[in-house]
Amino acid sequence: MQLLILGTGWMAGEHARQFSRVEGVELVGAVDVDRGRVDAFSQTYGIPNHFTSLEAALDWGRFDAVANVTPDAVHHPTTLALIAAGRPVLCEKPLAENHAKADEMATAAERAGIINMVNLTYRNVAPLQKARAMVLAGEIGSIKHVEASYLQSWLVSKFWGDWRTDPKWLWRLSRGHGSNGVLGDVGIHILDFASYGAGLGIDNVFCRLKAFDKAPGNRVGEYALDANDSFTMALEFSNGALGVVHASRWATGHLNELRLRLYGDKGGIEVVHNLNGSELRACLGDKVENAVWETLDAGTVPTNYQRFADAVRSGAQPQPSFRHAAELQKVLDLAQVAAEGRTELHTGGTGD
Known part of the structure; x- marks a missing residue:
């Protein structure tokens, strides 16, 4: 190719x-x-x-x-x-x-x-792929509750550079420079992490967005610092399960971490992915009574790059497709509207 x-x-x-x-x-x-x-x-x-x-x-x-x-x-x-x-x-x-x-x-x-x-x-994260396979196989039963977070700390840490002086970061804080804040930057990642891992579509969304004071007059040079730094979402999934999804650039102590918790009527699964690696934990079977969690081996998975090359060669449509991303974008658009109107909105249903 x-x-x-x-x-x-x-x-x-x-x-x-x-x-x-x-x-x-x-x-x-x-x-x-x-x-x-x-x-x-x-x-x-x-x-x-x-x-x-x-x-x-x-x-x-x-x-x-x-x-x-x-x-x-x-x-x-x-x-x-x-x-x-x-x-x-x-x-x-x-x-x-x-x-x-x-x-x-x-x-x-x-x-x-x-x-x-x-x-x-983050489809490249093997524990996420393994978690989804376990969910679809019925290992945790019917999902009732979902928690997902995407935590970064570059507004309080200089690990990635100093946002106060670097245009690479400043534009992400400014709506006038094309940013929709943390919602636009990583919102699609954590929504995909949650819905794909759970194997569920999203039916309803309520969202709150917040841009905190960061500089005198909330401005650095030409950059007005008005794009959201944090968001929280309340979701209802296609099977009726409730979910809480949130992201922030103020998460002190978390350089770049995604976390997913899936709770069903037969068990629970947790996926954590950060700069130190990925981990999959589960509470299943007879371990449920005493809340005993075990770490599982998730193996390895091919990267998106490998899967795209394979798809071009074979002609078989891969995932995540444009259609899937468009459905997630619909949720993000509605989250913005919901935040502005302080109201819950129906998505019309999305795929998983």
Whole structure:
């Protein structure tokens, strides 16, 4: 498979490294509107062809599939152009800025019969995949309650750099610079972690968003610091189970951690993933009476990059698809509306 990388920012480097490890994948082209950046990126990763426009790359045309690692607002027009050209696409999250655009992208890919996939990176976590398999096998019975969190601490720690001086972080705090805060940045990840792990769709959502005071006048230079730093969601899942999902950049002591707890009428499962690794724990069978939890071996799973390459070769549509990401975007859009109106909203039902 000959791969074109569209966009050459920080995350594009991860795509280049990961795809370079997949047998049979050749990085043949890169695209970025910034000539200096695309030249440097291509030199770093040994990519022979580089372009400053997608149109030029399409005119060249000697690639089989595309990793779309452009900024969020650029996903929609570039992916539609790639679908029209018949190219399979692995798109970074979120699929689009809102559900209407995400739905248009999913519909276009489905009508064209194009392989499409969204890089929800935490599908690479083996304990999450094992937890889902256990749920679907009925090992914890009917799920009644779900807890999920995505905790970061870069507003109180300089582990990732100083947000007060680095535009890479400042734009994420400013609505005027295209950010929808922690909801837009990691909301889709933790919603997928929760609903995919539980094997359930989401029927209803209530949300609260909060941007805390961070600087004098809540401004640093050109950046108004008005994007949400924390959110809490109350969810009702498709089987009637209740869920609590939350995320924050103020979670002191947690550099980057996802946690999922699933409670059924026959047992419980917990998944934890952070920079130290991943863990799967379960309370099952006769252990339920005395609340004894055991750590389980989840094995390993292929990465999204491997699965996308396999799908392009086989022609079999992989998950998570554009449609799945569009359904999650619908929940995120409704969460924003629910927060503004202080009311619970019905999603119309989403897939798992």
